[in-house]
Amino acid sequence: MIRKIALLIALVSVCVQGQELKFGKISKEELMEATHPKDTSAAAAYLLKKRESYYTYNSAVGLNLVTEVHERIKIYNADGFDYATKTIDLYESGASDEKATSIKGYTYTLEGGKVVETKLDKGSIFKSQQSKNRNQVKFTMPNVKAGSVVEYQYRITSPFVQNIDEFVFQHSIPIKKLEAEMRILEYFKFNQRQKGFLPLVPKVDKIRDAGLGMEVTKVTYGLQDVPALKDEKFVPNITNFRSGVTFEIMSLEIPGSTYDVYSKTWDDVARTVYENSSFGDEMKRSNYFEEELNMVLQGASEPQEKAKRILAFVKEKVKWNSFVGYTSDEGTRKAYKEGTGNSADINLMLVSMLNHANIPAYPVLVSTRDNGIPLFPTLQGYNYVVAVGKIDGEYHLFDATNVFTTMDVLPTRTLNWFGRIISENGNSEEIDLMPRKSSMDAIIMTVDLNDDGSVDAKCRQQYTNHNALLFRNLYNGGTEETFLGNLEKELGDIEISDYDLQNNLDLDKPVVQNFNFFKEDAFESISGKLYLSPMFHLAVSENPFKSEEREYPIDYGFPWQDRYMITINIPEGYKVEHLPEPVAMALPDNLGQFKYNISSNQDFINVRVELSMNTAVFPPNYYLGLKEFYRQVVEKESEKVVLSRI
């Protein structure tokens, strides 16, 4: 029995030793490798990316979280030089700060068949205070050339024992060998959550930590040949798909001390947030706004009308300071008084006002697009809060951080998969944040063809929902002259006149712009015939999808529908010789549609085109279908009407 165990241990350790890459032990093969064997386009690659995090205890300083990092990077060519520079961000709060120590590094280069080592000089390590809470240590490796291997190690000691940085397992360059180890005290109950597309299987052991003199849980990950993470279009935040592991401390169970739950399940997350005084308590306050709000609500009886007035009232009272967060910064009362606040100040205030008006309302935890998708229940998973109100038995979302939002039409940053509704006593449920209602862009246009190839046209364009929100943000961001100047450029060098905008500030209604325009060289005359694209500048002229394949979803943010009705007056002396064929097509599962209809009589040509996407997000398996769909749209819309002389 004893012999068997000894054998097993020996085997494992041999295996580990056989693979271990020791600091400073560089092989000639590593230096001679000209390109990455599995990804020849890689400009650099991690030969080793190793991280160990563990706790230390010392009676003078208490508990610390220590992270040791060892990275070895092969630089294949000059584009990979950026990987020879390392930035370490460190947090500081009051008297406590994170420190980076024991920084050591070497560059290895093959010169005339010999390995030349160059040491990272202490004087070339720069520490700077970036802001009140943020320090930075930065260095770049010396003597780096195409073909070099750089290697460095350092240690971060942190007094913020609950904040364990994400273990990142994927970068924009490949990783040949990855080792990650986290050792957590037995007193800490923790969550570990994985994300990304790589299969991740940790090895979990209970071991005795000699330094601490107590049991710890050791979680290790070992990965080989992690492919590079590649950026693609219509992916709002690529880090959502980056593989990695997050550890979050849920509770501290030190014998004899109180028991703090941090998080475990979504309900626990919700309860923890709810019990945070700058969250739960902020919603209970109402005395500061009661008087003014009652005035605002006078005469309103329908919940829908009340909600609308409350949303408008909050937007008028408090402006967003562009800070995100799900907890109140300085308190809703102060935000109300001073007129600015973060997302929580504003939307928690909204929740309590809705409740005050007898509309059952709750906060909804949201992860913004920049923050990534909240795949697992952790506190860091969320960074924003919006409001939800129950009106006639249905949930409706509200966000007062932007002046032009309406019920269920929220800023793009919040359109990110699912949010979590938190009700009293911390119960919670999931809510879909992706809009269901389609946003319309409807155009009615009448076009006159002039003899010289130019056109005069009248255009009426109407936007609803998210399209209206985006339009209003754009239009109201600067002067009308600038807006029109940009619009003229965007629509292909047209000249706009008699511009008129309706419902700019009347958010209940679609925003409508009316204008006339003149465009030169809008159609062609070839040997007596006129050739014209019946959609003019409205035609989709280029396929947005260019890559051969795609790994990530295509994210439009919201479903949309473009509807164009175009009437072309036939110039005197001409008749229609040819019209394109009408066509209708759809994407699988009816997720997208294209309808193209065209007809004519003696006096005019009528064109009706509808292009719609019925979902906000397409899974990647729809990519090739979508690309082909667009190819056909571009082809159809480029077809010409032929007019000839009578």
Next chain:
Amino acid sequence: MRVLFQCLLILSVHFSFSQNYSYHTIPAELMENADAVARLDEIDIRIEAMDKMTYTEKKVVTVLNKSGDAFARTRAFYDKEKKIKKIEAVVYDASGNEIQRIKRRDFNDIAAVDGFSLYLDDRLLYYRYVPVQYPYTLEFSYEVETSDTGILPPWYFLSGYDISVEESRYAISYVSNGLKPIIEESNLVDITVEKDESQGKISYMAKNIPALTAESLSPSFTAICPKLSVRLPNFHYKGFDAKVDNWNDLGLWIQTELLSGRTTLEDATIQKVRGLVEGVDDDIEKAKIVYQYMQDNTRYISVQIGIGGFQPISAIEVDRVKYGDCKGLSNYTMALLKAVGVESYYTVVEAGGTKVDFKEDFADLSQGNHAIVAIPYQGEYYWIDCTSQVHPFGFIGDFTDDRKVLIVKPGGGEIVTTTSYVNEENLMRMNSTYTIQEDLSLEADVTIETMGVRYDNHFGLEGNKREDVMEYYKNFWGNINGLSITDFSFENNKDDVVFTEKVQLKAHDFVSKNGDDYLLTLNVLDNSSFIPPRYRNRKHSFVIQRGYLDEDEFTIQLPKNFAFTFLPEKYKEETKFGTYEVEVVKKSDTELLYKRKFLIKKGNYPKEEYNKYRSFRRTIAKMDNQKIVLKRQDL
């Protein structure tokens, strides 16, 4: 008594009204095209000694809309020599009532970042104000004391496009004649300025300057903006004293104080480069070898500390770490050249796509943002940029071309113009044979040769990943629907500075069927659809900085069962802006030769010519889009 009291009250009301910054008092002409109005823009500079200057700046800006927020920044930079003595901001609502006061302790103290440096020692105090309504007015004032008098704040009567100015005041005072500043006025004729000069003080004041609007192709803002450039002939900078009357003096100062003694190298390195050039006699051939060695062995990393903003790190240090910024790499290359007996000069230049000249009669440290090296050879200069690992020797591209720069010679500074790349020199030659298949798809072999700045725009493709190159071509020929790239290869001739791309492409349904007519666009490969934007009332002159030439020849093979009805006539247009020529020649019933030549010439043109230029470009866009009608023969 009672009457008098009322009178006083009215007066005082009136007084406080004109003191505060109500939005309603802004003259209508200042609201035109403006996102913001500077109600008062004021600086008061006091030169107290060669190494002591204090200045107070006050900006009061009424912001009319969100785009105007950028004009109401509340930030001030400082460093080791420059201290911020006072800083404060006050916010007023539309009627001029104070709504918030921002004290020094409210400002954040942060490290400055330039987006490319590894480390900078500059810092700034800043406060981010969140507007709660528009319009609002922000009053920002601060006072600075510094021992650096080598760079004086310039004065812009307009701080950018889309802002108008109600009142702008500049004042500089000095305690002795030796500290009297030299002031260069630019573009002041466009505004009304009152200048006042008395013993020990010079001041300027301008009122009611309307906003400027950005126009395509106009000269750069700094070239058209009314401004003052100010310098002291005797100054102190980061611990160094200087007396500068002209560029010769400033060059000499840079040479003796900042450069001398910094080109020392280890013997081993000297031996190594000497070994590399063994058997080579010609200085330029030696320089090419040295430049290649430097390119292969170093990279660009910027670290800026103190005088390090002007002084290169020593060659010996660059040799050890094998990196440096533009100054460090230039100085290192000069040291290597010196080791092999080639003379070279350190050169300061204002780099960027827009050409900016050093001002010949105004020598100061504020000009220039980059360093390159000049190598004299048989009466001319070869220029090299040592921050690039890929550019050919002697080729500086559109980053530092054709502009006045300062070269630092042992005897002093000189202003010299760098190599220019203009007109025909910026050639793109495209040759292609393309075949229309019977299924109406396109197959083409294309060869693109680029020279001059066109080379600079294309040769970077060589280092790109395969999928990025594919994507590049799909965008380059974004006008071709259903395009796929079958293959490509490159040849980079660094000696002659010619880059050659060979591309094979396909596109299905290339010829569109419209009834019985099949429309074939003759030129989809090099089609110039750019038309400069239209202005109802153009305000500024326009500039074509470099000019270029396109030469295209396409052989078009038609499928046998198609015939064309007519071919467009040969067309040629010659204007002062350039020449455009296009011709389609029938080679056989199924083969056409398309020839196109398009030259745009470098030049500065008055605003009155803009519409002519625009109409020239319109014609080209139209002609480049010419189609012919094909008819099927087998039906």
